[in-house]
Amino acid sequence: MKEFLRLENVSKLYTGAGGKPVRALDDITFTANGGEWIAIMGPSGSGKTTLLNILGCLDQATTGVVRIGATDTSTLNRAQLARFRSETVGFVFQQFHLIPHLNALENVMLAQYFHSMPDKDEARKALEQVGLGTRAAHLPSQLSGGEQQRVAIARALVNDPKIILADEPTGNLDAENQIKVLNILSGLHAQGRTILMVTHDDIVGRRADRRLNLEHGRIVVPKQLTAEENQKFDEVLEQLWMAREREGNGGAPHLESTHFTTAQHRKLTTAMAQVGLVTVSGWNVQFTAAGEARARAVIRRHRLAERLFMDVLAMRDDAVIESDACTFEHILSPELTDRICTFLGHPETCPHGSPIPRGECCGAHRSGPETHLLHWESPK
Numbered sequence: 001m002k003e004f005l006r007l008e009n010v011s012k013l014y015t016g017a018g019g020k021p022v023r024a025l026d027d028i029t030f031t032a033n034g035g036e037w038i039a040i041m042g043p044s045g046s047g048k049t050t051l052l053n054i055l056g057c058l059d060q061a062t063t064g065v066v067r068i069g070a071t072d073t074s075t076l077n078r079a080q081l082a083r084f085r086s087e088t089v090g091f092v093f094q095q096f097h098l099i100p101h102l103n104a105l106e107n108v109m110l111a112q113y114f115h116s117m118p119d120k121d122e123a124r125k126a127l128e129q130v131g132l133g134t135r136a137a138h139l140p141s142q143l144s145g146g147e148q149q150r151v152a153i154a155r156a157l158v159n160d161p162k163i164i165l166a167d168e169p170t171g172n173l174d175a176e177n178q179i180k181v182l183n184i185l186s187g188l189h190a191q192g193r194t195i196l197m198v199t200h201d202d203i204v205g206r207r208a209d210r211r212l213n214l215e216h217g218r219i220v221v222p223k224q225l226t227a228e229e230n231q232k233f234d235e236v237l238e239q240l241w242m243a244r245e246r247e248g249n250g251g252a253p254h255l256e257s258t259h260f261t262t263a264q265h266r267k268l269t270t271a272m273a274q275v276g277l278v279t280v281s282g283w284n285v286q287f288t289a290a291g292e293a294r295a296r297a298v299i300r301r302h303r304l305a306e307r308l309f310m311d312v313l314a315m316r317d318d319a320v321i322e323s324d325a326c327t328f329e330h331i332l333s334p335e336l337t338d339r340i341c342t343f344l345g346h347p348e349t350c351p352h353g354s355p356i357p358r359g360e361c362c363g364a365h366r367s368g369p370e371t372h373l374l375h376w377e378s379p380k
């Protein structure tokens with residue numbers, strides 16, 4: 001892949017309240033290759049929209065060089081910028097920004113009008129590309145949020161842009177429509193378009209090739225976690241999982257005695273929130289989707305290891321089993337975990353009766369939660 005985008009020492013200063021300067025971007029340097037899909041992430045106010053607007057020539061940097069393809073956009077005047085934008089960039093916004101009294105087809109054709117000549121057939125093709133061929137005559141108010149966002153994507157596509165710039169494109173959508181829109185973006189990525197997408201959502205961010213994290217207008221490189229930190233995170237995730245199991249059983253939710261002090265627990269959950277595993281609000285710690293998936297995997301490895309030790313290796317000392325399972329839960333690969341699960345016949349519970357979360361390998365062998373009371377017998 002060839003370099004397509006380059007920002008060098010880009011800063012953007014706004015005049016804030018009381019005439020005070022706000023440094024929305026602070027000396028940003030990065031490059032992107034043609035065809036890359038990059039997720040721009042960071043807290044609110046960190047400069048994500050400003051960065052996207054500068055890339056999309058809706059705004060210009062205060063200082064620094066912005067090069068897109070062979071063009072240094074920092075040298076263009078207003079008219080040249082507008083022209084470059086309409087030829088090169090397709091925008092998708094969180095608020096879909098459709099014209100309410102124009103139907104889907106007309107909304108797409110309006111974008112053509114600004115670019116070149118409206119062309120009904122082309123506009124229709126763009127709608128078909130996002131799966132809305134049959135909705136062309138609908139007004140935005142007659143379309144669901146997800147459909148409106150797809151019209152907005154069709155509008156962005158109609159000029160055949162090299163770059164798609166999307167600012168929280170799934171921010172106003174439910175899970176199902178989020179997936180539809182992400183799948184469309186995947187398709188555009190596969191066509192070789194460069195995509196820069198702002199998102200708050202870790203799951204959405206993971207669809208991209210890589211992430212750019214912004215904080216206070218600067219690019220931050222996420223700190224690499226040590227194996228020890230990761231193990232501690234896993235322990236906290238397990239505790240959360242088990243606390244939830246107890247609540248589900250109607251038992252009094254109490255946290256198992258742990259060797260973390262309250263202060264350590266606090267520090268760990270704060271760090272875990274920063275990497276998107278949990279959300280913390282007061283003393284209430286909740287899984288994010290990513291955290292829940294990881295907790296599920298750790299619990300599964302732990303409980304499968306217990307089964308293996310007791311049923312196959314005939315180990316009987318609870319303390320040894322527990323400590324070995326704790327080691328195994330950190331080192332088993334997903335493949336080996338599934339193999340152990342298959343070897344054991346996809347057991348439903350650990351030797352102490354707690355449910356083992358299903359894995360991909362369990363698909364055809366377990367018929368869902370209604371069977372979880374069935375007794376599982378160990379292989380002879």
Ligand code: ADP
Nearest residue numbers: 014015016022024043044045046047048049050
């Ligand atoms: P994000 O999209 O990450 O939430 P923005 O790029 O919108 O962040 O904003 C970055 C910073 O620049 C914020 O402090 C914001 O208040 C400020 N800012 C953005 N646009 C303007 C503007 N037009 N005038 C003054 N300040 C602005």
Ligand code: MG
Nearest residue numbers: 048049050167
């Ligand atoms: Mg923003």
